[in-house]
Amino acid sequence: MEIKIQKKVLQVNETEAEKSRKFFRQKNVFVLNMMSSPGSGKTETLCKTLTKLMPGVRVGVIVGDICTTNDADRLVKTGARVTQINTDQFGGDCHLSASLVLDSAEKLGCDDLDLLIVENIGNLVCPAEFDIGEDSRAVVLSVTEGEDKPLKYPLMFRVADVAILNKIDLLPYLDVDRDLAVGNMQKVHPRMPVFEMSAKTEEGYEPWLDWLKLKVFEKTGKGL
């Protein structure tokens, strides 16, 4: 029964996602859906990314959380336009839906944006199933989570277009094999670009920024 009604929910979301995609095309804005487990460092990665991209690329952010505006409070300090979705008023939803994102994007305003980043709810399972009308999906994996996560949560890594292996500054203190982590991601998703980075030390940011700028430019003709 669960599977049947899950399918129904996904169908409804699919229709909404098409509406969102059309809206984002009209606004000529590139939309990135950023997903990961709780605490992988999405927000810190975004703070650094925004600081490095702006003002050359004009960025807006929609942040999803069940509760609190902690992440939005951090992101707004970069100077980006930020809005927070809290899903506790929608039953504490474990993912962002296309209609929630579209509502927020309309409120945020997209006319003067080149790039809209959606920081999804920290969850390595459910957000992978919900198309939000994005152009690309990025998954962030912290090295502290262990090398086997791509094999245990394959859907997330299969639907992602790009991956960030984060917190590499902690590798000396962990029994984690960095190459195996990357290898497992590419086992699940062959030829997916994986950027090995540290949001803290800012190691490894350039290739990620280049990838993102190229994607924005390919869709919108802006920002390069």
Place this chain on the structure above:
Amino acid sequence: MEIKIQKKVLQVNETEAEKSRKFFRQKNVFVLNMMSSPGSGKTETLCKTLTKLMPGVRVGVIVGDICTTNDADRLVKTGARVTQINTDQFGGDCHLSASLVLDSAEKLGCDDLDLLIVENIGNLVCPAEFDIGEDSRAVVLSVTEGEDKPLKYPLMFRVADVAILNKIDLLPYLDVDRDLAVGNMQKVHPRMPVFEMSAKTEEGYEPWLDWLKLKVFEKTGKGL
């Protein structure tokens, strides 16, 4: 619509959970539901816990994952009886349901067990909503996930009876405030016992083992 059908799913699960609870009472086994984000160290914590508890306490484990038998392969080396549930055959479910757990418990056999530990799927959201007929719930939070997670995922910390703050060996390399992490857990769930531990260095295990042995004894009269 999502909230309405979610409620229906939860109602069906509630009925199943009552069946499970009755089964576990008949078998006189204490059932612990262990939950956390992916990569918080549940399996390593369990490996150490089992080694320290057995043979005085007879332990069985049900491990939930979407894919792979990695965790079961690790746990079986402790000598415990272990069974793995993979939810990829059930639509890649993001949580264990009461009926899945009961099926597995019957297959595993509970007649000669004092303690059954269910390692739930790595997800800080959905498993908190699904009663599996357990006696107690433990949540594991890795210090690498940051202090604010209890505030951002309050339901999980509200339904938990006990918490483990794990990987404290990594604190010297992180900008994380250990006391604030504990404080945030107890803000969401006042007076919840929080054990600060490292599965790697085995620091802080005794109070956790004492808590667990007491709980098993209180229900079953066994294991102390």
